Amino acid sequence: MAGSRPQQLPRASKRSEKGRVCAHEGCPTVISQYNKREKCWAHAEMKIPRLRGRNPAPAEG
Secondary structure, X not given: OXXXXXXXXXXXXXXXXXXXXXXXXXXXXXXXXXXXXOOOOOOOOOOOOOOOOOOOOOOOO
């Protein structure tokens, strides 16, 4: 049986302070310490992912 050399552990995830609340006025949602945004999913602006290396499908019609 062959073994392998131990590798370095991956870096720990960045965390924000616990107990943060959504920045939208009147929203009581507590945001995860791993979420770097200031607003909850319901109030955050929509982000469109960048397509890399792929052409979008042609429009039918």
